[in-house]
Amino acid sequence: MTPVSTSLAVILTFAVLAAIAAILLRDVLNAIIAFAAFSFGIAVAWILLAAPDVALTEAAVGAGITTVLFLVTIAKTVRPGGERLFERIAWRSVAIVAVLVGALLTTIRSLPAVGSSEAPVATSRITEYYLQNAYPETGVENVVTAVLAAYRGFDTLGEATVVIAAGLAVLLVLRQEAYV
Amino acid sequence: MSQSDPNRTYVESTIIMTTVRVVVPFVFTFGVFVMFHGAESAGGGFQGGVIVASAVLLLAFAFGIEPTRAWLEGPLAQLAIASGGGTFALIGLGALLSGGAFLEYPAYGFGTDGVKYGIELVELGIGAVVSGVLVSLFFSLSQGDFQSVGNGGGNGSNNGNGDGDAAGGERA
Numbered sequence: 362m363t364p365v366s367t368s369l370a371v372i373l374t375f376a377v378l379a380a381i382a383a384i385l386l387r388d389v390l391n392a393i394i395a396f397a398a399f400s401f402g403i404a405v406a407w408i409l410l411a412a413p414d415v416a417l418t419e420a421a422v423g424a425g426i427t428t429v430l431f432l433v434t435i436a437k438t439v440r441p442g443g444e445r446l447f448e449r450i451a452w453r454s455v456a457i458v459a460v461l462v463g464a465l466l467t468t469i470r471s472l473p474a475v476g477s478s479e480a481p482v483a484t485s486r487i488t489e490y491y492l493q494n495a496y497p498e499t500g501v502e503n504v505v506t507a508v509l510a511a512y513r514g515f516d517t518l519g520e521a522t523v524v525i526a527a528g529l530a531v532l533l534v535l536r537q538e539a540y541v
Numbered sequence: 542m543s544q545s546d547p548n549r550t551y552v553e554s555t556i557i558m559t560t561v562r563v564v565v566p567f568v569f570t571f572g573v574f575v576m577f578h579g580a581e582s583a584g585g586g587f588q589g590g591v592i593v594a595s596a597v598l599l600l601a602f603a604f605g606i607e608p609t610r611a612w613l614e615g616p617l618a619q620l621a622i623a624s625g626g627g628t629f630a631l632i633g634l635g636a637l638l639s640g641g642a643f644l645e646y647p648a649y650g651f652g653t654d655g656v657k658y659g660i661e662l663v664e665l666g667i668g669a670v671v672s673g674v675l676v677s678l679f680f681s682l683s684q685g686d687f688q689s690v691g692n693g694g695g696n697g698s699n700n701g702n703g704d705g706d707a708a709g710g711e712r713a
Contacts, residue, residue, distance in 0.1 A: 413583035417575070421591040426675055429598055433683045499646075500653030501580040501660055509585065510660040514644040518629055521586075521667050525626050528674030535681040 366475065369409045376402030385447045389438065393431045400424040410475070414505045551605045561603035569596040576668040580660055586667025593668065594675035606683050618677040625669030632659055632666075 376399050383395035400423030407416035473480035482488060495507040509517050576589030601609040633644040641648020646659040 414585065414588070417583055417588040418591075421588050421595070425595055426591055426598070429595075430679060430682060433679060436683075498653065498656070499660065500657040503580055503582060505583075506579045506585050506660065506664070510579075510663050511644075511646060511656060514633070514663065517663070517667070518633060518644070521626055521629055521670050524670055524674055525622055528622065528670075528678065532674075532677055532681055535678075535684070 365409055369406060369475075372402050372405045372409065376406065385450075387441055387443075387445055387448045389435045389440075390432075393428060393435065396431070397424050397428040400427070414503075551607075553605075554603075558603045561599050565596050565599055568599065569593060572596060572668075572672075576664050577661060579664050580657055586664035587671055589664070590668035590671025591675060593672040594679070597672075597676050598679055601679070601683075606680070610680050613676070613680075618673040618680075621669040621673030622677075625666040625671075625673065628666035628669070629663050632662055 379395050379399035379402055383392045383399055386392045386395055400419055404416045404420040404424060407413070407419055477483070491504055491508060491512070495504045495512075496502060499507045499511045501507040501511070572589045572592030572595075574589070575584035575592055576586055579585030579589070597609065597613070600612075632646075636645045636648040637643050639648040639650065646656040649655040649659065651658070
């Protein structure tokens with residue numbers, strides 16, 4: 362195994378354990394902390410996979426802001442009583458999840474290896490076009506930004522509109538709540 | 542178990558206040574840098590906007606949520622949301638007016654420089670939208686519980702325990 366795939370295996374194990382902890386922990390505060398740890402692990406995994414743009418988003422949104430918003434929200438809830446640390450496991454749900462995960466795992470065999478030069482994304486003509494023309498056409502060195510803001514600018518405008526619309530809707534609902 | 546002390550969620554700490562006072566300008570600058578510098582390195586409007594919003598959240602944790610809300614009083618966040626979205630749409634429409642397609646930056650006639658600065662303006666707009674939405678979400682979510690206790694009557698206010706722990710998490 363290469364050093365990168367070893368560290369990737371370590372960090373993904375950490376992320377999966379943190380995710381399981383987030384599900385099983387009974388106290389919501391503990392679950393939120395475990396969830397933040399999960400997001401942090403995924404962010405590091407993105408860095409190892411050479412996707413710093415996604416890593417930055419995952420770290421800032423997943424591990425940062427979401428955790429704070431969760432904390433502010435659970436301050437309004439009641440803590441479960443009792444001394445138990447973990448949630449009781451609902452075996453029927455576990456069975457359903459296991460079937461679903463098993464079905465998804467069957468697709469893994471047909472995925473290209475990490476970093477493979479034969480992967481469709483590496484051999485695609487669109488990828489080649491972006492890599493060759495993004496800088497001469499836009500003067501932007503980060504191809505991800507060139508695609509997001511120039512080639513797919515209309516999609517990004519849609520994304521920004523979704524953020525505005527969702528934000529306004531949630532804010533209106535919350536404000537309504539405050540005046541009840 | 543359930544003390545209804547209005548100030549229970551905020552404990553003034555010199556250490557945190559001093560740290561935040563030192564750190565916040567750097568966090569804010571880094572956020573704006575990530576917004577602007579998305580063209581040359583990792584980042585962009587979405588990430589930078591979140592980092593700028595987290596600078597405001599740091600201030601809220603150090604100096605209290607209510608004082609920070611009062612300090613940011615007024616339609617500042619709403620203005621950021623509206624102007625950010627407006628900037629993005631206007632840049633698109635401007636290209637349309639200059640004879641190109643919607644969001645076709647070269648239509649402005651500044652060559653690749655025009656494309657680059659157009660992209661950077663768009664990123665700034667996105668950053669304003671994201672930070673505005675996140676800051677107002679945070680203040681709206683923390684409203685009610687942190688300013689007046691027991692809004693919904695006596696039986697709903699049995700949350701002293703959870704709150705104490707949440708505040709503990711913030712303090713740590």
